[in-house]
Amino acid sequence: MKYKSDFLKHPIEHIDITRHNVVPLVDDMRNMAFSSRDLARAAEIYDAMLRDRNCGIILCLAGSMISAGLKMAFVEMIRNNMVDAIVSTGANIVDMDFFEALGFRHYIADDRLKYGMDDEELRKQQIDRIYDTLIDEEELRICDETVHQIADSLELRPYSSREFLAEMGAYLDRNGGKVQDSVVLEAYRKEVPIFCPAFSDCSAGFGLLAHQAARGNGPKLSIDSVKDFYELTQLKLKNHETGLFMIGGGVPKNFAQDIVVAADILDQDVPMHKYAVQITVADARDGALSGSTLKEAHSWGKVDSSYEQMVYSEATLAVPLIVGYAYHKRAWETRQERRWSQLLQVVATAE
Numbered sequence: 001m002k003y004k005s006d007f008l009k010h011p012i013e014h015i016d017i018t019r020h021n022v023v024p025l026v027d028d029m030r031n032m033a034f035s036s037r038d039l040a041r042a043a044e045i046y047d048a049m050l051r052d053r054n055c056g057i058i059l060c061l062a063g064s065m066i067s068a069g070l071k072m073a074f075v076e077m078i079r080n081n082m083v084d085a086i087v088s089t090g091a092n093i094v095d096m097d098f099f100e101a102l103g104f105r106h107y108i109a110d111d112r113l114k115y116g117m118d119d120e121e122l123r124k125q126q127i128d129r130i131y132d133t134l135i136d137e138e139e140l141r142i143c144d145e146t147v148h149q150i151a152d153s154l155e156l157r158p159y160s161s162r163e164f165l166a167e168m169g170a171y172l173d174r175n176g177g178k179v180q181d182s183v184v185l186e187a188y189r190k191e192v193p194i195f196c197p198a199f200s201d202c203s204a205g206f207g208l209l210a211h212q213a214a215r216g217n218g219p220k221l222s223i224d225s226v227k228d229f230y231e232l233t234q235l236k237l238k239n240h241e242t243g244l245f246m247i248g249g250g251v252p253k254n255f256a257q258d259i260v261v262a263a264d265i266l267d268q269d270v271p272m273h274k275y276a277v278q279i280t281v282a283d284a285r286d287g288a289l290s291g292s293t294l295k296e297a298h299s300w301g302k303v304d305s306s307y308e309q310m311v312y313s314e315a316t317l318a319v320p321l322i323v324g325y326a327y328h329k330r331a332w333e334t335r336q337e338r339r340w341s342q343l344l345q346v347v348a349t350a351e
Contacts, residue, residue: 258302275307
């Protein structure tokens with residue numbers, strides 16, 4: 001007979017980009033071919049974003065990046081002024097980062113498990129699987145309930161996901177989060193806004209579902225995705241020159257790219273995103289968004305074609321190299337922090 005502890009033995013360890021100076025390696029990749037050369041150019045473009053003092057940088061996260069061991073790369077980006085706003089799936093921010101900030105972990109699955117041979121046993125043990133990574137479902141329910149409690153403590157009105165995530169960061173800061181290395185907590189402290197335009201499609205959705213169900217027809221807190229769009233567009237209006245660093249695709253990619261078009265809808269003339277890097281394994285040939293190229297985005301008037309690079313690679317391979325390269329080139333040391341959340345507080349007050 002197996003117990004839950006038999007499966008949850010080896011926690012995922014997050015890679016520390018500050019320990020590994022990959023600059024010589026990535027520089028040498030520039031003289032290779034195929035994905036190596038693409039990756040080296042992407043690293044140069046990200047470094048150029050950091051050196052461009054007028055450029056505001058938006059990080060987009062899709063897929064299961066934080067459960068896979070990339071959390072510290074994103075935390076260091078926030079701490080060292082390498083990103084000014086984040087657009088993400090809710091799963092990365094809530095089910096993975098906030099979940100770990102509460103003191104929980106993700107675990108390495110044995111090789112046998114990742115092929116789905118024991119999924120029925122995992123279900124019985126209340127263990128959820130993300131390919132070769134395991135999560136304790138009972139601990140996820142605690143994460144859901146914590147979101148429920150945060151919602152119950154707030155004024156009952158519509159919130160942007162950015163506003164609600166700031167409250168989640170404040171909760172961690174106020175209650176001394178068990179893990180200090182957290183995207184949500186660090187973004188709150190550095191006033192880097194986080195947007196999750198599909199916020200209900202994650203653990204937060206279950207907590208907010210419970211919150212609204214408990215209130216029946218009475219007043220309740222809600223998440224306004226249009227407010228998210230308006231707020232992110234305001235950042236483009238206040239900082240015309242922008243760069244995108246996109247991991248995966250989907251909603252975060254489109255949401256961030258579309259603020260150029262949104263500004264035009266508001267009769268405001270802003271330039272396309274000056275820089276853009278995307279790391280993806282998706283294919284362009286099926287017409288889906290995640291694989292659509294940045295050159296295609298140029299046809300929509302979203303991304304300038306001068307400094308754009310697609311990197312066809314699995315993110316856990318490419319991100320440590322690209323972000324590590326930029327970190328060890330050290331342009332962030334003289335880059336001014338923007339604290340964009342302050343700009344949005346002014347917008348919220350005006351409303």
